[in-house]
Amino acid sequence: MSLSITFHGAAGMVTGSKHLVELNGRRVLLDCGMFQGEGRDSDKKNRHFGFDPRSVDAVILSHAHIDHSGLLPRLVDEGFAGPIYATPATIDLCSIMLEDSAMIQEMDHERDLRHARKKNKVLDPLYTREDVGPALQAMVPMTYGQEFEVVPGLRCTFTDAGHILGSAAVNLVAQDDGHIRRVLFTGDVGRYVERILPEPQPPLPADVIICESTYGYKVHPSLPEAEEELRRHVYNTCVEKRGKLIIPAFSVGKTQEVLYTLNTLSNEGHLPRVPVYVDSPLAIDATEVVRDHHELFRESVQAELKQDPDLFSFRGVEFVQNSERSKQLDHRQEPCIVISASGMMEAGRIRHHLRHALSNERNTVLAVGFCAPGTLGHAIIEGAEVVHIFGEPVRVKADVERMSFYSAHADRNELVRYLSGQDADTVERVFLVHGIPIAFEGLEAALRGQGFRNISVPKQGQRELI
Numbered sequence: 008m009s010l011s012i013t014f015h016g017a018a019g020m021v022t023g024s025k026h027l028v029e030l031n032g033r034r035v036l037l038d039c040g041m042f043q044g045e046g047r048d049s050d051k052k053n054r055h056f057g058f059d060p061r062s063v064d065a066v067i068l069s070h071a072h073i074d075h076s077g078l079l080p081r082l083v084d085e086g087f088a089g090p091i092y093a094t095p096a097t098i099d100l101c102s103i104m105l106e107d108s109a110m111i112q113e114m115d116h117e118r119d120l121r122h123a124r125k126k127n128k129v130l131d132p133l134y135t136r137e138d139v140g141p142a143l144q145a146m147v148p149m150t151y152g153q154e155f156e157v158v159p160g161l162r163c164t165f166t167d168a169g170h171i172l173g174s175a176a177v178n179l180v181a182q183d184d185g186h187i188r189r190v191l192f193t194g195d196v197g198r199y200v201e202r203i204l205p206e207p208q209p210p211l212p213a214d215v216i217i218c219e220s221t222y223g224y225k226v227h228p229s230l231p232e233a234e235e236e237l238r239r240h241v242y243n244t245c246v247e248k249r250g251k252l253i254i255p256a257f258s259v260g261k262t263q264e265v266l267y268t269l270n271t272l273s274n275e276g277h278l279p280r281v282p283v284y285v286d287s288p289l290a291i292d293a294t295e296v297v298r299d300h301h302e303l304f305r306e307s308v309q310a311e312l313k314q315d316p317d318l319f320s321f322r323g324v325e326f327v328q329n330s331e332r333s334k335q336l337d338h339r340q341e342p343c344i345v346i347s348a349s350g351m352m353e354a355g356r357i358r359h360h361l362r363h364a365l366s367n368e369r370n371t372v373l374a375v376g377f378c379a380p381g382t383l384g385h386a387i388i389e390g391a392e393v394v395h396i397f398g399e400p401v402r403v404k405a406d407v408e409r410m411s412f413y414s415a416h417a418d419r420n421e422l423v424r425y426l427s428g429q430d431a432d433t434v435e436r437v438f439l440v441h442g443i444p445i446a447f448e449g450l451e452a453a454l455r456g457q458g459f460r461n462i463s464v465p466k467q468g469q470r471e472l473i
């Protein structure tokens with residue numbers, strides 16, 4: 008059997024997840040994510056896949072986050088004509104997220120054209136809204152636990168990865184002439200704590216593992232600690248300092264988790280009476296998709312729905328759809344909470360809020376997610392005194408706080424727990440992807456401690472026979 012894997016993204020870094028599996032000449036792409044946060048470098052990598060999209064027979068998509076799904080419209084536009092396998096909830100989320108990604112690119116492109124001195128130097132968007140439909144039409148729904156044939160000799164089963172709604176680990180079995188190779192691609196792994204989604208389901212036994220490493224270097228706090236931490240941030244900023252609490256958050260997953268905690272605090276009478284604005288059209292749509300898929304919630308959360316039919320809404324919440332209303336909020340001086348996207352602060356309405364709020368020390372920016380190096384979010388978290396937003400310098404005088412509880416990613420101990428059902432003696436190779444150097448080092452040491460061997464961090468474009 009000729010089986011290989013080439014790492015075309017999330018190799019030594021956290022974005023652009025894209026791994027090409029080749030079995031006896033057939034090609035299957037695991038994820039087709041967008042590179043983010045490195046300006047021109049990301050753009051270049053997004054324009055050149057490193058393989059011919061026409062030569063790919065099928066795509067298996069682990070989940071809807073843009074760093075895993077964001078280049079699918081471009082792949083189809085460049086000639087990929089096969090099926091894209093994903094869970095039903097992932098397909099629902101992709102339909103709003105890819106549309107949003109295309110719209111952001113079109114808007115950025117128009118803005119670049121307005122400001123550019125040499126119009127012919129402005130690059131086209133990676134894709135437009137017109138390109139999204141064909142990618143969605145290629146999607147084929149597969150539920151958790153349903154085994155299906157991807158190409159002759161290669162079968163796949165999704166297991167629930169507990170990361171965001173619909174997220175899956177990809178369990179592959181390659182079979183040829185009596186030989187069997189089992190490959191596990193974890194996608195992004197979720198948490199083992201009391202949150203909206205159930206904990207990750209154990210993946211199937213594998214000979215080769217491709218494992219995400221985002222938080223391989225740290226351990227997250229518990230839920231009661233997180234609820235108290237969020238309450239304290241609201242109180243300190245909105246009551247003590249009379250300022251705005253700005254929470255940049257991924258529209259999918261993180262926004263609903265933060266709203267869920269605020270809803271709990273509100274039900275318990277622990278939330279000060281301040282307006283809460285959810286200012287992201289994508290987050291509004293995503294919250295609808297999450298509400299519609301309540302069958303995927305953890306059982307204890309489904310039980311809560313009997314007492315409180317809407318876990319993402321409470322007194323004082325306003326979902327802001329139109330951009331005029333969003334601009335009004337920028338100029339508001341009264342204490343309030345603003346939850347807006349994108350989480351890495353690179354795109355979307357959050358940049359307008361930050362431009363107005365960062366230079367006032369009464370305000371607080373509360374980072375609740377991972378920000379890749381090179382992003383605006385990363386600069387703010389790392390303590391930059393001045394940042395550039397829309398090309399203008401902005402002084403950072405607001406407090407900057409962080410919470411890691413809302414990460415949708417497993418921490419080091421949870422990743423080890425996730426792989427604890429695997430037999431370390433029979434696993435031949437472990438490839439660590441989707442991380443930063445300290446995360447790879449932390450996770451590698453932890454996995455070695457559990458008896459795993461042959462652990463490596465592949466480089467961009469590296470091909471391995473497995």
Ligand SMILES: [Zn+2]
Nearest residue numbers: 070072170195
């Ligand atoms: Zn993800």
